Amino acid sequence: GAVVSQHPSRVICKSGTSVKIECRSLDFQATTMFWYRQFPKQSLMLMATSNEGSKATYEQGVEKDKFLINHASLTLSTLTVTSAHPEDSSFYICSARLVRGAADEKLFFGSGTQLSVL
Amino acid sequence: SQQGEEDPQALSIQEGENATMNCSYKTSINNLQWYRQNSGRGLVHLILIRSNEREKHSGRLRVTLDTSKKSSSLLITASRAADTASYFCAPLMNRDDKIIFGKGTRLHILP
Numbered sequence: 001g002a003v004v005s006q007h008p009s010r011v012i013c014k015s016g017t018s019v020k021i022e023c024r025s026l027d028f029q030a031t032t033m034f035w036y037r038q039f040p041k042q043s044l045m046l047m048a049t050s051n052e053g054s055k056a057t058y059e060q061g062v063e064k065d066k067f068l069i070n071h072a073s074l075t076l077s078t079l080t081v082t083s084a085h086p087e088d089s090s091f092y093i094c095s096a097r098l099v100r101g102a103a104d105e106k107l108f109f110g111s112g113t114q115l116s117v118l
Numbered sequence: 119s120q121q122g123e124e125d126p127q128a129l130s131i132q133e134g135e136n137a138t139m140n141c142s143y144k145t146s147i148n149n150l151q152w153y154r155q156n157s158g159r160g161l162v163h164l165i166l167i168r169s170n171e172r173e174k175h176s177g178r179l180r181v182t183l184d185t186s187k188k189s190s191s192l193l194i195t196a197s198r199a200a201d202t203a204s205y206f207c208a209p210l211m212n213r214d215d216k217i218i219f220g221k222g223t224r225l226h227i228l229p
Contacts, residue, residue, distance in 0.1 A: 006160070034216060043206070044161075044219045093160050095217075105213045106151065109160030 002028045002098045006110025013084055014118055021079045021113045023094030029074035030096035034107065035067075038091040050077045084117045091115075120144055121218040122190075122207035130226040137194040139223040141207030142187075148215070150183060150190050151208040155222070161206065164192075194225075202227045 003026040013019050023033055031052050036044040048058045048069050056069035066088075068080040077096075081088050091114050095107040122141045131137050141150070149168045153161040167174045167183045167190065174181045180193040190209075194201055204222040 004160075036219075043221045046216060046218055049216055091158070095161070105149070105210070106163045106166060107153075107161070107208075107217060108163065109153075111160045112158070114158070 002026075002096075002108045004030075004094065004096050004108045004110045006094050006113060008113055009111060010114045010116075012116045012118065015085050016083055019081045019084055019115060021081075021092055021094070021115075023077045023079070023096070023110050025075045025096045025108075028096075028098055030077075030098070031074060032097045033071060033077040034095045034097075035069060035077075035079050036093045036095070038093060038112075040091075044093060047079075081115065084115070086117045089115055089117045119216050119218050120209055120211060121220045122150070122209045123220050124205065124207055124223045126223060127221060128224045128226070130228055131197060132228050133197055133199060135197055137197050137201065137225055137227075139192050139205055139225070141190045141192070141209070141220075143190075143207075143209035144188065145211060146185070146188075147209045148212045149210050150181075151210065151217075152179075152181060152190075152192050153206045153208060153219075155204045155206065157203070164205075197225075197227045199227050199229060201225060 005024045033050040035047045038044045048056045050056045050071040058064045071077040093112045095109040125140045151166045152164040155161045178195045183190045206222040208217045
């Protein structure tokens with residue numbers, strides 16, 4: 001099956017630093033990737049849709065200058081949390097769309113990145 | 119895009135029993151998908167059912183779809199400890215729809 005690799009799996013950083021999270025589709029090309037964040041015992045919240053070669057589309061309430069998304073190739077999307085603060089501490093998950101046919105579509109997810117900002 | 123609403127929010131059953139969880143949605147769909155999330159991990163796609171299908175099977179999973187009631191159910195038969203996870207449904211209005219997740223059903227399989 002399709003594999004999405006996300007790393008790092010865990011990162012601890014000081015307040016004010018920037019953190020980059022990578023999401024790679026290992027055996028397929030992903031024209032669209034999605035970034036979610038999840039707080040403990042809560043559901044996933046869609047942050048943005050990342051399209052290869054174009055600007056990301058952010059959901060309402062998500063600061064695009066705070067969460068920089070780059071989708072420079074068909075297999076790699078990155079999320080950079082700039083000037084991270086403790087309230088940015090969360091579980092970040094990427095996913096990539098696998099399209100096999102006209103009516104068959106799935107998302108494949110990375111294993112997530114736990115960000116802790118001190 | 120629309121968000122599915124899973125019910126119940128939490129479910130505890132004995133190992134070996136069947137687990138049923140439900141999903142309701144508001145507007146017509148192209149397909150509906152179910153995902154599982156183990157604690158601290160990403161989601162895993164379980165099964166996709168199209169709007170013109172009423173039932174689909176995959177191993178111990180059985181999904182039904184009632185478009186007239188705008189609802190779906192996921193049945194896990196002969197539950198195992200490894201089935202302990204959160205389950206989310208994702209109704210998609212079209213194939214390019216982004217997926218908005220609801221709160222999910224937290225399933226706990228008791229030994």
